[in-house]
Amino acid sequence: MTDSRAARPRRVTMKDVAAAAGVDASLVSRLLSGDESLSVRPETEQRVMDAVQRLGYRRNPAARALKTARTMALGLIIPDLRNVIYTEIAVGAEQRAAAAGYVLLITGGSAQLRQEILEDRVDGILYGVATADTVPTLNAPGSPPAMLINRRGPAEGSSVVVDDQAGVAMGTRYLISIGHRWIAHIAGPQNVDTARRRRRGYINAMAEAGLEIPDGYIAESSFNEVGGATAAAGLLQLTPRPTALVAANAVAAVGAMAAVRSQGLSVPEDISVVALHDIPQAAYLNPPLTTVRMPLAELGSRSVDMILTMINGGQVGHVVVATPPELIVRGSAAPPPR
Amino acid sequence: MTDSRAARPRRVTMKDVAAAAGVDASLVSRLLSGDESLSVRPETEQRVMDAVQRLGYRRNPAARALKTARTMALGLIIPDLRNVIYTEIAVGAEQRAAAAGYVLLITGGSAQLRQEILEDRVDGILYGVATADTVPTLNAPGSPPAMLINRRGPAEGSSVVVDDQAGVAMGTRYLISIGHRWIAHIAGPQNVDTARRRRRGYINAMAEAGLEIPDGYIAESSFNEVGGATAAAGLLQLTPRPTALVAANAVAAVGAMAAVRSQGLSVPEDISVVALHDIPQAAYLNPPLTTVRMPLAELGSRSVDMILTMINGGQVGHVVVATPPELIVRGSAAPPPR
């Protein structure tokens, strides 16, 4: 194997800058770090800054990390890069991280797989993945601080979620308010707590209106199109047949609407659909999907604030983002037939 | 400001392992790197490995990066984390990177913004962003190797793309084959070369069938729902009114179909629609969207192969992923009315 490694120019180091400016490297370091308690002659500072400019110098993060034991990076692990919900969260997190001078490293896949890869490259980890069976080990000794995002975990840990229960309850109440009585729920996978909290929102809203939830009216499904389609297909066979569906997830709702159509029924004339999460395409679907918008970007930015607090030794615990859900009425729900 | 930094346990170092195993650190290092040219007494190796296990030791990437001048990380910059097309690419890239022992750091946003942040943390950069006006500076001295992905750049650089031209041509030919003559094109933003190549595919397919492209039949649009809706709305006002639309992007097509409906027309009875990129929801739309599937994951994995070659001093140039596009016939296209 011929190693044809090209001769890349050696990176300019702090020493080079120091030499060019006729000062010691330590001075360059302190200048670049904006050390307040430092008094430098303006002209010296000028010379150093000029040299930095001229040589195009950038500090080496690896060397800094080694010395300071801080990488200035944060890790975000999400179950699936293709999931719009998570990328929405990621966008919020990324902005906040950047504002704090941190890089956000986003990876998809299982916690197991990513944990070890990320663990030693970041100062803190945000886990967007966790099921009842596989909660990542938070805060193992020797590992950076970690917390759950959009998932609630064991009491000792920390987490941040949106008010899923309120969101689904809001959607359910809306259907009730326009006259529906037989409302079924397309629930998410019940081994993730987010889905369980949404289910509770549905159950509560139904109970508070004194409405019955017949057997089978809660159909578990994965958070994607196929899952929603399968769940809806089953629900439509039930007696009494539901006149409305609250979906725990908008992507699943897209599948559900397709299933309704394939049974020769139509949305919203025969079956009304309301879904959690206001995804970008909701307004362009046929019919446009009525949704409950959740503060996802805020969930992301909040999680960064929290992990930063943890990194600095603070306590954060379990938080629910306070911003209330918002109902976005479009065309997929109407009063029930007859 | 009270610094309440908690006392996190000091990380286990290689020295600790060496001490625990009664050997020198350098031996631990060579063992952990799987140095072939090393002969160690099996029992010594065993002792070291046991110590590693017992202490839960992991090597410090910052220290390794400083020493070896390799971070074992790759950067991927994509325009928008929410764009399904790009996350599909990212998934392919991530898998290949992991297989090669590299971490893929994904960030969204502008090249300008991300470049400097990533530059010194990775061994190579994959740019998924570039317009005619803002080509990132590839391979600046002192920066890691970089190339474009899903974008073609200046001759001196390197890039990998899929065969966009063939893809759109395939969709256009399909519409022609079922009888359409008046086919309009929802083109992407013409300052990105991907969009220009797709436009060329449309033009060529029309020309090769001897079909006329009336003025205004090519509408530029951004690669999202609003863009598609706006473009389609304009196209439908033209005389002769097109009977079919080829969209350079499936997300834009979702918007286009909505625009068709809002003019009181229907898909595919009045207007047929075919789009590039087989997005997950295509099959669940109303009507299900006929698309041309492009090898996006392969585009991602291929880009990783290429940047790895560059990192090792090799040349790669400009490549087009060979896997041909595939037509996925669903319900959004039918023979023209009358």
Add this chain to the structure above:
DNA sequence: CTGTTAGCGCTTTCAA
């Protein structure tokens, strides 16, 4: 078969 040594590029006391 295993140990010694030097040093990657930076930050941080401490001294001048």
Add this chain to the structure above:
DNA sequence: TTGAAAGCGCTAACAG
């Protein structure tokens, strides 16, 4: 107001 020196955790060349 600035410089000197030590060392973060690791790897690689060289000795033994």
